[in-house]
Amino acid sequence: MSTEAMDWALEKAPPMPAQLVATLTGLARHADKKGRGAYPSVARLAAYACKAERSVQRDLKQLRELGFIRLGDQSKAGHLPEGKRPEVYDLALHRVVPGGRASSDEVTRASRVTLASSRRRGGKKKPSPEGATSDSTGDVDVRGDVDVTGDADVANGVTPTSQEGRRPRHPNQKTEPRAEPKDSYGARSSTRGPDGDEERDYAWKLYGDFWLLYPKPMQPEKTKTAWRAALDRGADPGLIVKAAKAYAQHLGGQVNRYTPYSATWLNNGSYDDPLPAAADGEYEPYRNPTDQSVYDEEF
Secondary structure (H helix, E strand, C coil): CCHHHHHHHHHHHHCCCHHHHHHHHHHHHHHCCCCCCEEECHHHHHHHHHHCCCHHHHHHHHHHHHCCECCCCHHHHHHCCCCCCCCCECCCCCCCCCCCCCCCHHHHHHHHHHHHHHHHCCCCCCCCCCCCCCECCCCCCCCCCCCCCCCCCCCCCCCCCCCHHHHHCCCCCCCCCCCCCEEEEEECCEEEECCCEEEEECCCCHHHHHHCCCCCCCHHHHHHHHHHHHHCCCCCHHHHHHHHHHHHHHHCCCCCCCCCHHHHHHHHHHCCCCCHHHHHCCCCCCHHHHHHCCCCCCC
């Protein structure tokens, strides 16, 4: 355990959303004095922070987006069994606040206040001023009019302001279609599965493009599950394909055991990482000869 990394996470790092502190501190406990080579498992971090593993995965993604951590030398976890190796992270110990987060300088204090106020939404309501009653709010009397009574002629639950109450519906009048909610990448169509249940369209044509372009497509069933989960989180399938192609071009065909499987890449949300530069040389898409049936499968 590095005292320098722990001190940085608990005190010297810039202000951050409160839910990230426990996860960052757990990473710091496993880093060296330069903040490098931390690779505790997600389950261990979840135990440290008393959180669910999915919450810790979201914390790690947000910490990377905010620049508090970055991917480190993955070979440090090379002694662990393949498929069970956690990601290796380096901490950005160079990012410090003069005097620490408890500092009273104006910028640090304003940052703390902004983060704290953003967590007040949905909290308990403040108590009413002394002397105020439930029948009033401030100086405005909002008590109901005691002489107001309901409409005696309203029947069957139809009120004068409802659509049926204003004008009877003609037997041949068509019902107006309701607008379907849209996800962040556009509306998804619905189809019927073999058992007749409605299932969502997960852009399987683009999934086929992703499978062909990703440099290490393995475990097709797990990859399909990860694809569905990514789209359920609001990911744009077109951007996933673009990111997979850029990643493959960056590797330039140099795929090794440290290259994550396609399902792992999707589960980690790596498609949201900055697009890497392409390697020198002509790019050739990877083809897995053992899984050709996946390319033509009907989804």
